[in-house]
Every structure is written in C-alpha cells, then in structure tokens.
Amino acid sequence: MKPAILVVDDERAICIAIQRLLTVRGYEVDTAPSAEAAVEKLGQSVFHLVIMDLSMGKMSGMDLLAWVKQNAPETAVIMITAYGSEKTAVDAMKLGASDYVPKPFDNDELELKVARVLDSMAAKRENRLLREQVESSYRFENLIGKSPPMQRVFDVIRKVANSDLTVLVRGPSGTGKELVANAIHYNSSRRGKALVKVNCAAFSRELVESELFGHEKGAFTGATGTKEGKFEIADGGTLFLDEIGDMALETQAKILRVLQEKELERVGGNRTIKVDVRIIAATNQDLEAKTRDGSFREDLFYRLNVVPIVLPPLKDRPGDMPFLIAHFLEKASQRLGRPQRALSPAATRALLAHEWKGNVRELEHAIEQAVVLASGDEIDLPDLPSALTADAGVAAVAIGGGLDDDGPQTSFKEAKQRVVEQFERQFIEEALERHGGNISKAAEEMGMYRQHLQGKLAEYGIDAASYRSRAPGS
Ligand SMILES: Nc1ncnc2c1ncn2[C@@H]1O[C@H](COP(=O)(O)OP(=O)(O)OP(=O)(O)O)[C@@H](O)[C@H]1O
Ligand SMILES: [Mg+2]
Structure with missing residues (x-):
C-alpha cells in the first residue's frame, strides 16, 4: 500500500509540482484546488497526509486543518506557509499540524518532512499494535515477555x-x-x-x-x-x-x-x-x-x-524489547498523568542499541525519564538518559563517516546494526506469520511499502511463501 497524499493549493502550478515530486518518490498523490474541494475528497477516500497552503479562498488552510483534525484525526497535515509567517505556522502546529514548510520551499526539504511525518505515523501505528499484543498472550500478570x-x-x-x-x-x-x-x-x-x-x-x-x-x-x-x-x-x-x-x-x-x-x-x-x-x-x-x-x-x-x-539478561531476549517499551510507555504515562507519546525512530533505535546492564529495571527507568522530559509531539533522543544519547551520538558520527572506520566506533556500529537487524527480522517474520505469507498485508500492517518489505525479505533471505501453510485457520 502506497501512502496516499492530498495536496491542497489554489495555485495550480504548486499542486502539480508537488504531485510530480512525490509521485516519483512512490507516493499516491491527488490534488485539490480549494479547501472545499479537499473536504469533498477527504470524504470519499482515506489520505494519510494532507499538504495544504495556509492562505486560500473562502475556507482558509486553518479552517481546513481544524476540519481534518475533527473529522479525520488519523490524517497528518503539513502546512505550506508564506515566508515570514512563522507565528501562524506555530499556531497551526498547536492546532495539530505535524509540520510546516515555508514558501518558496526546497524540494529536498519537503520530501524529507513528508518522509518524517509518514514515518512517525507508522511508528505510532506500530506502537498501538504492540500495545494490543501486550494485553494478550505476551503478558502474565505484570510480567511482559514474548521471547x-x-x-x-x-x-x-x-x-x-x-x-x-x-x-x-x-x-x-x-x-x-x-x-x-x-x-x-x-x-x-x-x-x-x-x-x-x-x-x-x-x-x-x-x-x-x-x-x-x-x-x-x-x-x-x-x-x-x-x-x-x-x-x-x-x-x-x-x-x-x-x-x-x-x-x-x-x-x-x-x-x-x-x-x-x-x-x-x-x-x-x-x-x-x-x-x-x-x-x-x-x-x-x-x-x-x-x-x-x-x-x-x-x-x-x-x-x-x-x-x-x-x-x-535482557540482552539475550531482544524480542521482548518492543513489548517492554510499549508496556512501560503506557505505564509511565498513566502513572505520571502524561499524554501517551510515541517514540521517534531515533529514540527507538537508541533504546534497541543500548546495552542494558541494569536489565528491565534500567529500561523502565529510562522510559520513565523520557516520559517526564518529553514535551514535543513524540519522545525523542534528547529526552532519554544521556548514557543512551551518547551511544547514539557515537553511532551517528561513525555512520556519517566523520571518523576512521576502524576503532571502537566500528564495533559499536556493528553491534547496534546486529540488534536492529535481529529486531527487524523478527518483526517481519511475525507479521508474515500473522498474514499467512501475504506480503502486501504484512507490509500494510507494518506501515511499510510493499517494495521496501520485499527488499528486506531479499536482504534477510526470508521466504514469504514458507509462511503460507502456517496461516492461522488454514
Ligand atoms: N518481564 C517484565 N515485564 C514487566 N516489567 C518487568 C519485567 N521484568 C522486570 N520488570 C520491572 O523491572 C523492575 C525490576 O524487577 P524486579 O524487582 O522483579 O527484578 P529483580 O530481578 O527482583 O531485581 P533485583 O535482583 O535487583 O532485586 C520492576 O519495576 C519490574 O516491574
Ligand atoms: Mg529483587
């Protein structure tokens, strides 16, 4: 399933430019020339993201944003704002926009923001899914574990x-x-x-x-x-x-x-x-x-x-990590009376890569701290204890090639890569299992493109067909 995007702008040229740009990137893109036309399209089909100009005709971008948040809360919104109207952009963020790009915008910047917003939506969905599973067979009293x-x-x-x-x-x-x-x-x-x-x-x-x-x-x-x-x-x-x-x-x-x-x-x-x-x-x-x-x-x-x-020890059961994380996020948000925020992809990677010498207790404390500190839309790297962000910093430098490829950074990078791969592989295999080897359905559930998942299957040598006979109820 390709993410569906609706571009709303009264300037036809802009609609077409964005449509071209994002279609090439593999998104399904539709356009609307006014807020009213957008409302009609949003009533007919589901869009994952709306990119809209702030200043349009009768019904303004702000009105449309409010309408989307009211009627299609699962749809994310990116605002296009006139140069120098940061104040309005901030107001839009308060109303629930995920991000904004000032006009005239740079193609790379728009692409990056679109990818980021869609990624974070996928992370939220993944999180919800994990929470539901934690409530079922992966819990025994207060013990969480699926490994x-x-x-x-x-x-x-x-x-x-x-x-x-x-x-x-x-x-x-x-x-x-x-x-x-x-x-x-x-x-x-x-x-x-x-x-x-x-x-x-x-x-x-x-x-x-x-x-x-x-x-x-x-x-x-x-x-x-x-x-x-x-x-x-x-x-x-x-x-x-x-x-x-x-x-x-x-x-x-x-x-x-x-x-x-x-x-x-x-x-x-x-x-x-x-x-x-x-x-x-x-x-x-x-x-x-x-x-x-x-x-x-x-x-x-x-x-x-x-x-x-x-x-x-926790390091020997990486398969428990996502479930423990989801469990502690929910537990800490409830106990501390904070809204339940999703983890940013960078924060998730840092949690997965860290060496948890204090095991589950240390993980629980790290997440509690993050829940207390987080103030943005999601829990991000700086909200985590500094020991974890230090790890991530080293990794970023090493991956960026800023340092020699030899030395301790390389081994850290490799270790982290292994954990992430192990996690990814298991996550993919389980999704395939749930969907009887159906790649499209598994990709949809994981919030991934089908092509992307196929690439991963090839990379890990996973044979989706071998899950066919294991489909539940078949
Ligand atoms: N599998 C798990 N699922 C959910 N929470 C867990 C799990 N394992 C540990 N915890 C949490 O981690 C913390 C430490 O757990 P607990 O006190 O049972 O560990 P312990 O093995 O007795 O540690 P110690 O040897 O230090 O006494 C507790 O807050 C507990 O709720
Ligand atoms: Mg004890």
Whole structure:
C-alpha cells in the first residue's frame, strides 16, 4: 500500500509540482484546488497526509486543518506557509499540524518532512499494535515477555503455581525475579493469604533470624516484647526469601529445618510453632559456586531448587524489547498523568542499541525519564538518559563517516546494526506469520511499502511463501 497524499493549493502550478515530486518518490498523490474541494475528497477516500497552503479562498488552510483534525484525526497535515509567517505556522502546529514548510520551499526539504511525518505515523501505528499484543498472550500478570525463554517461564509458572512446590528464581539484577514471585503467589490457591517478603541481605544475621522466626520477650537486648516472625505471618500463604545467596550459614541451617519439619521456634523460645508456608527464593548469585566453596549449604540448595526458574539478561531476549517499551510507555504515562507519546525512530533505535546492564529495571527507568522530559509531539533522543544519547551520538558520527572506520566506533556500529537487524527480522517474520505469507498485508500492517518489505525479505533471505501453510485457520 502506497501512502496516499492530498495536496491542497489554489495555485495550480504548486499542486502539480508537488504531485510530480512525490509521485516519483512512490507516493499516491491527488490534488485539490480549494479547501472545499479537499473536504469533498477527504470524504470519499482515506489520505494519510494532507499538504495544504495556509492562505486560500473562502475556507482558509486553518479552517481546513481544524476540519481534518475533527473529522479525520488519523490524517497528518503539513502546512505550506508564506515566508515570514512563522507565528501562524506555530499556531497551526498547536492546532495539530505535524509540520510546516515555508514558501518558496526546497524540494529536498519537503520530501524529507513528508518522509518524517509518514514515518512517525507508522511508528505510532506500530506502537498501538504492540500495545494490543501486550494485553494478550505476551503478558502474565505484570510480567511482559514474548521471547521463547520468557514464554517458557510463563509456562512453568502456570504449571507450578497451584502446587506447594518450592521455587528458586534466578537471574541478574532487574530481570523480574520479584515479579515472578508475585505471579506465582497470585495464581496459587494461597492468593487469599499473605505473600510475605524478606530481604535476606538487608540485616545482620541476628536481625534476619528475628525477622524470619520471631522472638520471645528478652531473647536479646532490646527484645522488650514477643514478635511474630515472617514465617508465622505467612502461614497459609507464601514466603519470598529474596537474596537468599547472602544468608549466613547458621541461618541456612535453621531455614532448612523449617523446610523439612514445617515447624520452628522463635529466637529465645522453646515453644514449637507449626507453619504451612510455600517458599519462593530468589538470588542473582552463583549458588553452585557457593556450595563448592562452602558458603552455601548444598542440602538447602537442593531443597530450594525444586522448581528452577531462570530469567535471562535482557540482552539475550531482544524480542521482548518492543513489548517492554510499549508496556512501560503506557505505564509511565498513566502513572505520571502524561499524554501517551510515541517514540521517534531515533529514540527507538537508541533504546534497541543500548546495552542494558541494569536489565528491565534500567529500561523502565529510562522510559520513565523520557516520559517526564518529553514535551514535543513524540519522545525523542534528547529526552532519554544521556548514557543512551551518547551511544547514539557515537553511532551517528561513525555512520556519517566523520571518523576512521576502524576503532571502537566500528564495533559499536556493528553491534547496534546486529540488534536492529535481529529486531527487524523478527518483526517481519511475525507479521508474515500473522498474514499467512501475504506480503502486501504484512507490509500494510507494518506501515511499510510493499517494495521496501520485499527488499528486506531479499536482504534477510526470508521466504514469504514458507509462511503460507502456517496461516492461522488454514
Ligand atoms: N518481564 C517484565 N515485564 C514487566 N516489567 C518487568 C519485567 N521484568 C522486570 N520488570 C520491572 O523491572 C523492575 C525490576 O524487577 P524486579 O524487582 O522483579 O527484578 P529483580 O530481578 O527482583 O531485581 P533485583 O535482583 O535487583 O532485586 C520492576 O519495576 C519490574 O516491574
Ligand atoms: Mg529483587
């Protein structure tokens, strides 16, 4: 599908010049000599973009702009303004025009602006599509993920949630271990009871034990009353033991006993208390190595590791990126009461290319910052944390050829290229899958030209025909 453009100007020569220019560039271009004629055409067929002169006959460009925004809000508008009327141009932008070109205009400038406006429309559509998918199969409670490893994690959660099996969740910082614990608890029959969380790294050994098992009055200096431990509070529910790798060996022995006997004594007490608690433990440490060097009990490790769930670092699941981005954009806009803006193509590329050492948490924070800072039509590069824009700057310089092609820029460029390609390839394959190998439909959904998509298929060696048999319902 070619993007359809309507050119509205009472100067016939201008209409024809723009029509020629853009037709050559592969757009479908129609013209109208007045605002009234434009309204009629807009009533008959769908246009993606209207390029209009500001000053025309009875009905002005401003009136037409207002009409379009009212009656065809999905259609973008570029205004052609007389030289020196920037003020009016700004007013038009406030009314919803996407851009303006001062007359007399330069062909390259017009072309560039048209391409940019259409690109950003495609990005918005893509964003909407992703959001819809996030709402469906790519989410489990608050966990988002469509990559195979995340889909497997969802699968395991579904299977074990409703049992009392102990789960050990592992993965680097910020990969969603706590969210997994939440998802398990809230999908289990224990959901009506408490999900209690203890950070085993947060306190001294004495305090952790008093937290976990409670204490009797006078158990230690400062224990002025009796206190219930988290095991007791979690009775009937779930206890989440976070950062289990940081637990002292003595405490590990006591935990092991509770797991085996399902009973405990408070610190400084000798009454036996029965508890019925499901345990989920989490760590980002190498517990196998710790069992080898003796800092983690092997028997406890096996007790905990009944159901292992491993969350890979974000860099190993690029397929989750677009969905996480869409999810966090929506979440942050809602929480902060900001309008939902799309990401500019440059900002999207920067997010995809960045090395997320802090994993999903870092990505979420970056998007929150961008949502707060963005003031334009879309979220752009400068709204992102400076670490990301620095990456993008290096890439731009390298791509522009301003520096030698050797050196670190090249490897960064290559790395970025790989991520973008991986993302693009997957995006295309999924669209083909949804449309049973129909290139036109897939291109339309992605807001791409058919020819452009065909070029990409050739580049990546994707055979659209091989998706035919996989069409849903065929
Ligand atoms: N798959 C995901 N989908 C949606 N949000 C996610 C996902 N993974 C992580 N997050 C978000 O990232 C942040 C960090 O997640 P979480 O606290 O669960 O990570 P963690 O693995 O426990 O990290 P740490 O090891 O640092 O404690 C949270 O705000 C969480 O909502
Ligand atoms: Mg955590």
